[in-house]
Amino acid sequence: MSTARTRCVALMGLEGRLIEVEASVAGGLPRTVLVGLPDASLYEARDRCRAAASSQELAWPQGLVTINLSPASLPKAGSHYDAAIMAAVLAAAGVVPEQALERVVLLGELSLDGRLRAVRGLLPAVLGAVQAGYRRVVVPRDQVREARLAPGADVTGVGCLREMVAFLRGQEVPQGGLEIVSEAPEPMVGAPDLADVIGQSEACWAAEVAAAGGHHLFLGGPPGVGKSMLASRIPTILPELSVDEALEVAAVRSLAGVGDGEWSVRPPWSNPHHSASMASLLGGGSRVPRPGAISLAHRGVLFLDEASEFQQKVLDSLREPLETGEIFLTRSVHQATYPARFQLVLASNPCPCGYHGVAGGRCACPPQKVRRYQDRLSGPIMDRIDIQQQMLPVGRALINPAHAGGGRERSADVAQRVCAARERQLRRLAGTGWRTNGEVPGAFLRTEWPTPGGMGLLDGPLRRGTLSARGVDKTVRVAWTVADLSGHDKPTEQDMWVALGLRQGLPQREAV
Ligand SMILES: [Zn+2]
Numbered sequence: 001m002s003t004a005r006t007r008c009v010a011l012m013g014l015e016g017r018l019i020e021v022e023a024s025v026a027g028g029l030p031r032t033v034l035v036g037l038p039d040a041s042l043y044e045a046r047d048r049c050r051a052a053a054s055s056q057e058l059a060w061p062q063g064l065v066t067i068n069l070s071p072a073s074l075p076k077a078g079s080h081y082d083a084a085i086m087a088a089v090l091a092a093a094g095v096v097p098e099q100a101l102e103r104v105v106l107l108g109e110l111s112l113d114g115r116l117r118a119v120r121g122l123l124p125a126v127l128g129a130v131q132a133g134y135r136r137v138v139v140p141r142d143q144v145r146e147a148r149l150a151p152g153a154d155v156t157g158v159g160c161l162r163e164m165v166a167f168l169r170g171q172e173v174p175q176g177g178l179e180i181v182s183e184a185p186e187p188m189v190g191a192p193d194l195a196d197v198i199g200q201s202e203a204c205w206a207a208e209v210a211a212a213g214g215h216h217l218f219l220g221g222p223p224g225v226g227k228s229m230l231a232s233r234i235p236t237i238l239p240e241l242s243v244d245e246a247l248e249v250a251a252v253r254s255l256a257g258v259g260d261g262e263w264s265v266r267p268p269w270s271n272p273h274h275s276a277s278m279a280s281l282l283g284g285g286s287r288v289p290r291p292g293a294i295s296l297a298h299r300g301v302l303f304l305d306e307a308s309e310f311q312q313k314v315l316d317s318l319r320e321p322l323e324t325g326e327i328f329l330t331r332s333v334h335q336a337t338y339p340a341r342f343q344l345v346l347a348s349n350p351c352p353c354g355y356h357g358v359a360g361g362r363c364a365c366p367p368q369k370v371r372r373y374q375d376r377l378s379g380p381i382m383d384r385i386d387i388q389q390q391m392l393p394v395g396r397a398l399i400n401p402a403h404a405g406g407g408r409e410r411s412a413d414v415a416q417r418v419c420a421a422r423e424r425q426l427r428r429l430a431g432t433g434w435r436t437n438g439e440v441p442g443a444f445l446r447t448e449w450p451t452p453g454g455m456g457l458l459d460g461p462l463r464r465g466t467l468s469a470r471g472v473d474k475t476v477r478v479a480w481t482v483a484d485l486s487g488h489d490k491p492t493e494q495d496m497w498v499a500l501g502l503r504q505g506l507p508q509r510e511a512v
Contacts, residue, residue: 006087007105007134014338016131019071021088022067025063034068035072041287042069049086052161078119078121078287079119080108080119080125083106084107086110105129105137106164107119107139108138114162116140116160121255122146123149126147146259149247192232192233203230206219207230208485209482211234213386213425218377218389219347220349236266241299255290272292272293274306278313281294282321295339306348308376316380326341344384352370359393442474478502479499482499
């Protein structure tokens, strides 16, 4: 009996764990068995490997072939084990030298004609291999760029089984035409910019405060006022991601099967449609759950346009990730936890037709229908929203000098202020575990950093019932961000006024 072993990676959520793939060939009736908790998709691996071998004129060993994946306790699924299984079998059969497999991790799916095909989750798998001390990885040629995003990885791309065999025999495998991506791509000329948003200076300011404090934001207003346009520009004013964060974002994309071998320090943006299923929003799938839209928004912005049109249970399901910053998905065999720490931006029309309360009123929706429409957005989700901003039609905004203003500031300039405000927060919140005002419970702010002058302002609306106790907390939270943006050590009375306006979605002063 002869034995050979090599390695692959199993993915638990974003985390890659090293798997040893061992093959032994013994005499007896020709048979191939797989042991070590493989799921159904891995049994198909056996058949794919056999077919691939014969298509490339490599003989599958006669006799009993046993393939063992260990540790057996780790659940294993997916088609990316093919390359490692094939290599171990070929080494056990003496087709390739066994020592060639020693320090290498192989990843990829074999097609029946012997090509090595791209697999989902390659980047986190390569990251896992490098972390476990295995820098040499063999990957499908189409994914070399993606694999090379992993710092320290020594990547070889192979197009087919024959090339893989050549590599394992120590022959040169041409890697031409695959440039190394070490730097994030330069921002595109003509990329979305806050300056594209015309006549909405007040809403741009609300977006700036939301970005600066990590506050969840609601944008209301009739169709065509630029709610989506503004929301899609929020990532352009958020602080850039660190390299580790950018890699994490690229790893999630890889797992979701939308990785393109690119990475960016720009926070991501994800905007699922209101008809999106629970699985596409939260993540799901039959075998290994895929990350959904909320994980693709990790460290960036999750934008729900026409939020009132989303199913109630879909909106309610956001509660867990909003609370914990991750989502736990469970399927019959596999479980996965994916990161989902995002800034939530909701947009909604005021009524089904969209024109309720708009000057020149074209709305014919019955009052109870308007009410029902707006009520869909109450409860746990709206409780998370610190800033509510109503956007007026541009025509009116342009006529009303109070709302026109400049409003044409470039993202880069706003981003600088946002960055400075974030730095103030990081300094103040050092040691608390919180990083932005948006994360700090309002009660903590009230007791730890009281702002006696400004608090008096809230008494009136509180007594009149136009502001709830929870609303007070939110106002204080936003006031701190306004103070951070203005360079104040603590919120002034004016900061509190501004926060109150942002909280209630009305222009300043009219709020009370
Ligand atoms: Zn209407």
